[in-house]
Amino acid sequence: MSPATPPRPDLRPYFDELERFADGQMAPAEQEAFELRLEQDEALAEAHAAYEQLTADLRWAAGHDTLRLRLQALDERMNERGTALARTERLAKLRQRRWTVLGTVGAFVLLAAGVAAWYFSRPSPARPARSWEAYYQPDPGPVVTPALLHSRPLLSEVLDQYQSGHYPAALHSLGRLSPPSVGADTLQYLRGLILLRQGQGNAAQLYLRRVSEEDGASELARRARYHLGMAYWQAKELAPALKELRAVAADSLNPFRAPARRAVAAGVLERR
């Protein structure tokens, strides 16, 4: 491009005058004189035209550059705003996702806890209860009626204490009863029952065995046999416990046949 450009006049000798003229800095007389010189002095006129072109180009360059810088600055601001908005959106989504995950995990944990609680608290065929107490059906003994209270006050006291769960007191009162007044079998049966409820399965076995062996056909003996089986179980003697309970379960006349069958059917005694 440069080679095509015609040679331009050197402005330097006229720069000061041209600038003062263009900027309106001359006094009126000086300005008039300068305008006259412009008409007469060809070199000055060329320099003036070149100066005007220079300032016109400068006006264009300054405007162009100003617009370029403004657009660039705006572009950067918009990019920053866009980035900030995208980051905010991303954070909001992340937070939402985190809450969703936490909520889901929480729900799963609660569900798992609920299932676990249900699973461990519910006796099921898959995990039958292993404690003898879960299968034990207590014998409350005869009801203390006013007639019984009147005819056998000591026995009534023993039954009352036994039924109220005061086993040591019941045992003590039982010691005051004489066999002839109540019957030796009944006394031994009651002692066995009380000891069993007191958690002394070993001691209970002796009395309950005697009753069950003495007259196997009596109802008391049948009852004693069931409690003897449970006393074995309480003392962790599983084989004799299973044997006794099977016999009870097979005895259609035994009032404790149903709980005995339940205990045998659970298979807890066999597995151990």
Place this chain on the structure above:
Amino acid sequence: MSAPLAETLTQLRVGNQKFLVDFYQRSRHLFARWAQRQYQLDAPQAHGLLQDTLLDFYDQVADGRITKMPDDLRAFLYGMAQQRLDAQVPAHVPLPAAEAGRRQRLLAQFNQLGADCQQVLTYFYFRGYHFEKMGGKMGFPNATVARLQKSACLRKLYDLLK
């Protein structure tokens, strides 16, 4: 609609560029989508293209090549952008080669000046500030200092061009 647009063109010619800056702010996103769809340009490339197109438009208005505001400015600017892309070079609407070269050279030298000189010359020749106002903007003690500074900067630019 033509009256405000004609007014806009006049404003643009005397240096009020707000109209183009607002257009860029409003249209950048849509233009980028258009450029992506038509020419597979990514967003930064499209933004650069729109800036160049607006600068072209400004130049043409400033030097009188556009004398009438287009009826559909958006279509006109998109057309200019298309021309730039089709020509695969910065497609300034041709000025006489000597003039285009002289201007580009001056622009390059203008950018070589210090920031203060650029500012002083912009205030005086582009914004049209008088010396007193320019002195106030630049923190000069009086109008005479402002005049001397402007004069020194103009000479510096002229020396760079020589």
